[in-house]
Amino acid sequence: MHLKTILMAGSILVSASATATLAADCGIEGGRLSIIGNEFPAIQTVAAAARACDGLDEAKANLTADHQKINLAGMQGNPAEYTSAIVANSSIVALINEDVIRPLGDLIAAHGQDIPQSQLITVNGEVMAVAFMANAQTLAYRQDILDQIGVDVPKTYEDMLEAAKMIREQGIMENPLGGPYAAGWNLAQEFTNMYIGHGGQFYEPGTAQISINNEQGVATLEMMKALSEYMNPDYLTHDSNGTQAEWEAGNVALMHMWGSRMQILMDDEGSEPQVYENTRVGPPLTVAGGDTPASTLWWDGWTVAKNISDQDAEATFKAMAHATSPQLLNEENMDQAVWMIEGYRSAPVSEGVAAAIQMGTQPYPMLPHHGLLHTALGDNIADFMQGKESAEQALSDIEAAYMTAAREKGFVN
Numbered sequence: 001m002h003l004k005t006i007l008m009a010g011s012i013l014v015s016a017s018a019t020a021t022l023a024a025d026c027g028i029e030g031g032r033l034s035i036i037g038n039e040f041p042a043i044q045t046v047a048a049a050a051r052a053c054d055g056l057d058e059a060k061a062n063l064t065a066d067h068q069k070i071n072l073a074g075m076q077g078n079p080a081e082y083t084s085a086i087v088a089n090s091s092i093v094a095l096i097n098e099d100v101i102r103p104l105g106d107l108i109a110a111h112g113q114d115i116p117q118s119q120l121i122t123v124n125g126e127v128m129a130v131a132f133m134a135n136a137q138t139l140a141y142r143q144d145i146l147d148q149i150g151v152d153v154p155k156t157y158e159d160m161l162e163a164a165k166m167i168r169e170q171g172i173m174e175n176p177l178g179g180p181y182a183a184g185w186n187l188a189q190e191f192t193n194m195y196i197g198h199g200g201q202f203y204e205p206g207t208a209q210i211s212i213n214n215e216q217g218v219a220t221l222e223m224m225k226a227l228s229e230y231m232n233p234d235y236l237t238h239d240s241n242g243t244q245a246e247w248e249a250g251n252v253a254l255m256h257m258w259g260s261r262m263q264i265l266m267d268d269e270g271s272e273p274q275v276y277e278n279t280r281v282g283p284p285l286t287v288a289g290g291d292t293p294a295s296t297l298w299w300d301g302w303t304v305a306k307n308i309s310d311q312d313a314e315a316t317f318k319a320m321a322h323a324t325s326p327q328l329l330n331e332e333n334m335d336q337a338v339w340m341i342e343g344y345r346s347a348p349v350s351e352g353v354a355a356a357i358q359m360g361t362q363p364y365p366m367l368p369h370h371g372l373l374h375t376a377l378g379d380n381i382a383d384f385m386q387g388k389e390s391a392e393q394a395l396s397d398i399e400a401a402y403m404t405a406a407r408e409k410g411f412v413n
Contacts, residue, residue: 028055031315037086138352197294
C-alpha cells in the first residue's frame with residue numbers, strides 16, 4: 001500500500017496506520033488526489049470515501065466555504081494544486097471558461113462504464129462533470145413558533161412576512177427571519193432566486209444582453225429589503241454557516257436555506273432540544289402570486305483537473321467514481337442529501353429538495369456569461385439593502401458592471 005497523506009481543512013493530520021481500516025480497493029496503482037470543495041456533510045462524506053482509496057500516493061481534501069474563491073487559482077498551475085474540484089451549476093462555468101478541467105469521455109470509456117447517464121453533466125457535447133447530489137434552497141421553520149402564533153406553514157414570501165410580523169409583535173423573537181444574505185455570492189444567489197420567482201428573464205432572448213432593470217427586478221429588491229427588516233442587523237455578513245449558527249442559537253423561526261444543510265439543523269448537535277425537535281423542512285416559497293418557486297435547482301458533482309499528469313487524472317477519476325457509487329450509501333449518510341446515486345431512499349430532511357423538484361424549480365442558469373452577472377449582483381446589491389441608493393439605481397449599476405465585464409470577455413459587442 002502506498003503511503004498516503006490525508007488532510008482535511010480544519011482537521012488534524014491522520015497517520016497511515018490510523019486510516020488503514022478505511023482503505024478501499026479502487027483499482028488505483030499510484031497517483032495523487034487533491035480535492036477542493038464546499039464543507040457540508042454530504043461533500044465531507046464523498047471526500048472521505050475518495051481519500052480512503054488504497055494505492056494513492058497522496059490524498060488530500062480542502063473543504064471550505066471559500067472554495068469558489070480558490071478553486072480556479074488552485075487549478076491554473078502546471079501541475080495544478082487540486083486534481084478535482086467539487087462544483088455546482090454555477091461554479092463549473094468559470095472552470096470551463098478558463099480551461100482548467102478536462103473532458104471526461106476517455107476516462108469514462110476506460111474506467112466509468114458503470115456511471116449512470118443521469119449523473120453525467122454534458123456541456124457543449126462533452127462530459128465535464130459527474131453529479132452525485134441535487135440541492136435547492138427551501139423553507140426551514142420552527143413548528144412550535146408557528147403553533148404559538150397560530151398560523152400554517154408559509155407557502156409564499158408574503159406569508160413569511162406576515163408570520164414574521166406576528167412573531168415580533170408578540171414578543172417571541174425580535175428578528176425571526178434568516179437566510180444566507182452575506183454581501184457577495186450569497187446575496188447574488190438570493191436575488192437570482194427571487195427574480196426567477198417573480199418571472200424575470202435575465203437576458204434578452206437568445207443573447208447575453210442583460211435585462212434586469214425592469215418591474216420584476218425592482219420587485220425582487222423590494223421583497224429582499226422587506227425580508228431583511230426582520231433579520232439580524234448583521235445579516236449582510238451571514239453566509240450559510242452564519243445563518244446556520246443563528247438558527248441553532250434559537251434566534252430564527254423561518255428561513256430560506258440549502259437542503260444540504262437541513263440535516264445539521266435537525267440533528268441533536270449544536271442546538272437545544274427546543275430548537276432541533278421543532279425544526280421542520282418545507283417546500284420552496286413562491287412570491288407575487290406566481291407559481292414558479294423562488295429558488296433554483298442545483299446539482300453538485302466532481303471534475304478532473306486538466307493540468308495534471310495522466311496518472312494523477314486516472315487516480316483521481318477512479319477515487320471520485322468510487323466515492324459516488326452505490327456502495328457509498330448506508331443508513332448513516334442516506335439522509336445527508338438528495339443523492340443522485342442508485343439506491344438512494346428519500347428521508348425527511350430531504351423533503352424540501354424533493355418538493356422543489358416536483359414543483360418544477362428552475363435550474364440555476366449554466367451559461368458561460370452568467371457568472372459575470374452573479375459577480376455584478378454580489379458587488380452592487382448591498383448599497384440598496386443599506387438604503388444608500390434606489391432599486392432602480394442598484395439595477396443600473398449591476399447592468400453597467402455586467403456589460404463592462406461581458407464586453408471584455410467578448411460575450412457582447
